[in-house]
Amino acid sequence: MSDNVLVLGGDGFCGWPTSLRLSAAGYRVSIVDNLSRRRIDEELGCESLTPIRAIGERVAAWKRVTGRPIDFHPINIATDFQALLDLIEERRPRAIVHFAEQRAAPYSMKSAEKKRYTVENNVPGTHNVLCAIVESGLDIHLVHLGTMGVYGYGTAGIAVPEGYLNVKVDVGPNRQEEFEILYPAHPGSVYHTTKTLDALLFYFYNRNDNVRVTDLHQGIVWGTQTPETILDDDLVNRFDYDGDYGTVLNRFLMQAAVGHPLTIYGTGGQTRAFIHIRDTARCIQLAVENPPAIGERVEIFNQATETHTLLELAHKVATLTGADIRFYSNPRKEQAENTLRIRNRKFLELGLNPTTLDDGLLAEIVEIAERHKNRCDRSKIYPSSTWTREQSLDREGSRTPQGVEHSEDRRAASG
Numbered sequence: 001m002s003d004n005v006l007v008l009g010g011d012g013f014c015g016w017p018t019s020l021r022l023s024a025a026g027y028r029v030s031i032v033d034n035l036s037r038r039r040i041d042e043e044l045g046c047e048s049l050t051p052i053r054a055i056g057e058r059v060a061a062w063k064r065v066t067g068r069p070i071d072f073h074p075i076n077i078a079t080d081f082q083a084l085l086d087l088i089e090e091r092r093p094r095a096i097v098h099f100a101e102q103r104a105a106p107y108s109m110k111s112a113e114k115k116r117y118t119v120e121n122n123v124p125g126t127h128n129v130l131c132a133i134v135e136s137g138l139d140i141h142l143v144h145l146g147t148m149g150v151y152g153y154g155t156a157g158i159a160v161p162e163g164y165l166n167v168k169v170d171v172g173p174n175r176q177e178e179f180e181i182l183y184p185a186h187p188g189s190v191y192h193t194t195k196t197l198d199a200l201l202f203y204f205y206n207r208n209d210n211v212r213v214t215d216l217h218q219g220i221v222w223g224t225q226t227p228e229t230i231l232d233d234d235l236v237n238r239f240d241y242d243g244d245y246g247t248v249l250n251r252f253l254m255q256a257a258v259g260h261p262l263t264i265y266g267t268g269g270q271t272r273a274f275i276h277i278r279d280t281a282r283c284i285q286l287a288v289e290n291p292p293a294i295g296e297r298v299e300i301f302n303q304a305t306e307t308h309t310l311l312e313l314a315h316k317v318a319t320l321t322g323a324d325i326r327f328y329s330n331p332r333k334e335q336a337e338n339t340l341r342i343r344n345r346k347f348l349e350l351g352l353n354p355t356t357l358d359d360g361l362l363a364e365i366v367e368i369a370e371r372h373k374n375r376c377d378r379s380k381i382y383p384s385s386t387w388t389r390e391q392s393l394d395r396e397g398s399r400t401p402q403g404v405e406h407s408e409d410r411r412a413a414s415g
């Protein structure tokens with residue numbers, strides 16, 4: 001079997017460290033990326049907190065430091081089907097790792113234009129990849145980055161299973177039959193909706209064409225560096241902190257470093273699932289190395305290692321840094337409070353040894369947030385996207401454009 005792997009979206013936050021990890025593990029990695037994420041930074045007028053290098057400099061630095069080549073292909077997978085197919089036929093990869101989607105929920109809710117862009121980028125992109133695999137006639141394992149958000153975050157009291165649910169259905173008087181179904185989709189943004197549409201595409205191509213697919217339902221990724229990105233400053237990974245692309249824990253770390261109150265939306269009673277970026281890269285290597293057999297149903301893993309409420313996270317960060325916590329009116333339409341339990345047995349059984357918040361937070365604050373805090377543009381911290389027209393009208397009419405709901409700061413100690 002070839003050792004070639006294509007990493008679609010390999011210039012992004014998860015894709016870059018994963019490409020390096022796979023290359024370090026001996027795979028011949030080709031990155032495919034249309035650099036749309038870098039263009040969106042320009043459009044939003046913000047930049048990664050860490051000074052990321054251009055893709056050409058990144059791969060040259062990797063070659064210099066390790067001697068290993070990574071090649072780069074500037075292909076838009078949603079529109080350049082033929083270029084994608086040609087590359088697949090030339091490289092004959094054993095696996096394609098697919099990160100190449102617009103991944104920010106707030107950006108996907110910003111306007112009609114962004115909703116349409118998110119759907120028109122993500123769904124045709126995934127479909128083109130599946131279609132190209134079938135057209136190539138090759139047996140290629142597709143490893144896709146999905147999201148915990150496909151399930152919604154309310155779990156009816158059970159631990160969210162890894163993709164499938166057994167249900168009993170009444171089929172006649174006193175007669176029940178048991179079925180296995182995909183866990184019901186409950187997306188909370190246009191972005192999350194595209195991931196549930198992806199899941200149906202996988203279901204179809206897996207049954208119809210025996211395409212081997214692993215769909216990784218990943219939680220919110222935190223952290224920045226991995227053992228590979230830390231080898232040289234030119235390999236540094238992206239760190240988003242702005243109101244659209246910054247994810248909550250990394251935002252809190254940056255806010256603490258620059259002396260901004262931690263921005264909790266609503267009550268902070270929302271529970272979410274988390275994973276460190278090092279574990280993202282490890283999980284993907286494990287997924288590449290453990291493909292489902294031909295003819296097996298789509299393999300689904302829950303790729304998350306711990307769950308917390310946002311308030312718990314804020315208190316952890318505040319305890320380490322002395323930051324203030326502040327509550328803002330929620331720009332999203334989501335449950336104010338929820339419990340979330342997830343199953344993640346499969347990766348643990350394959351040998352994943354997770355990095356926990358308790359071992360990783362302090363290093364992240366010192367090595368990344370403190371080191372690069374002078375690059376933060378504080379005007380980009382507040383969220384500018386809302387989920388509904390009503391929320392956006394309320395915000396326009398509000399005397400406090402940032403929507404500060406409670407003006408008191410809450411220190412960790414009071415917590």
Ligand code: NAD
Pocket residue numbers: 008009010011012013014015032033034035036037038075076077078079098099100101102103121125145146147148218219220221222238247
């Ligand atoms: P990112 O935006 O940093 O990276 C995505 C990369 O894909 C970018 O480099 C972008 O230029 C590229 N891309 C987008 N559309 C493309 C297209 N049509 N053709 C070619 N390249 C394209 O995002 P990320 O944080 O690295 O996320 C990667 C994947 O992981 C996404 O699919 C996301 O849904 C999923 N995920 C991310 C997180 C997280 O917390 N970051 C959590 C769960 C799941």
Ligand code: USQ
Pocket residue numbers: 103104105106146147148149150218219220221245246247248249251263264265266270272273310330332334
């Ligand atoms: N939140 C705050 N304050 C902030 C930012 C966010 O309270 O400053 C809250 C949000 O309201 C939400 C939660 O934190 O309740 C998570 O928001 P987020 O921006 O960290 O994460 P989310 O929008 O869910 O999206 C991220 C990634 C996405 C991935 C998803 C995994 O951007 O690509 O799919 O995490 S999951 O959440 O498990 O679905």
